[in-house]
Amino acid sequence: MICFELLNDYSHICIHGFSEKSDGNFSFQPPRDPGSARSSWEKASVKLGFDIKQVVRPGQVHGDRILSARPEHALVPVGESGILEGYDGTMTAQPGICLTGVFADCVPVFLLDPVNKVISLVHSGWKGTVARIVVKAVRQMKRQYGSKTRDLVGVIGPCICREHYPVSGETAGLLRAVCGNQQDRFLKPAGQDAWHADLAGIVSWCMMDAGISETNIAISGLCTLCDQGRFFSHRGEGADTGRMAAFLALVS
DSSP states (O other), X not given: OBOOHHHHTTTTTEEEEEOOGGGOOOOOSTTSOHHHHHXXXXXXXXXXXXXXXXXXXXXXXXXXXXXXXXXXXXXXXXXXXXXXXXXXXXXXXXXXXXXXXXXXXXXXXXXXXXXXXXXXXXXXXXXHHHTTXXXXXXXXXXXXHOOOGGGOEEEEOSBOOGGGOEEEHHHHHXXXXXXXXXXXXXXXXXXXXXXXXXXXXXXXXXXXXXTOOGGGEEEOOOBTTTTTTTSXXXXXXXXXXXXXXXXXXXXX
């Protein structure tokens, strides 16, 4: 289980973690074994110290909707029946609720407002990145909880790196529109009508564009495809591979 130094500085406010292959598979979707997945969730709850009955799990449909989670959103068993369809991000100011998401190359984003004690966890694939979901999360934290961008802290967890993430010219064009005059920094030619895209870099740029200070942003730099012994990778191992999980909860 990986913890991030920047968030460790706020361990009195929140608990967090990002699983590795050694922590098990966290996806219940076939052909994966639901019993094994349930065991992974239960072991993670013990390791990190969150209540397994207070887990909030978005359906992750590669969109840009973010749920402001309340206790009733967590009152379901861990498993497919517990997924909240239509969302790719969650946030809460309620202590004890554990925000989660599952990943195997897409970008996990942890956001913390340590002043107002608000957290958000975002799943940002290329479609969510084009939709600027992390910017929308920041705006929602400001609007609903009174957060100020100068206080926000953001961490980008393990995801696929630019060298292993080729995209079509069409997709590159959509991503180029997001990063503006920084496009040459995040998109590199990879052959005819193909580009290598730095999703983590683009998401980090979006966080700064939303007003978060660069000094309050950390990128793990860990690639899910480079290190398949440590991480599951959709691009490296196929659609049926397992999923890591991200966890973020306010201390009760």
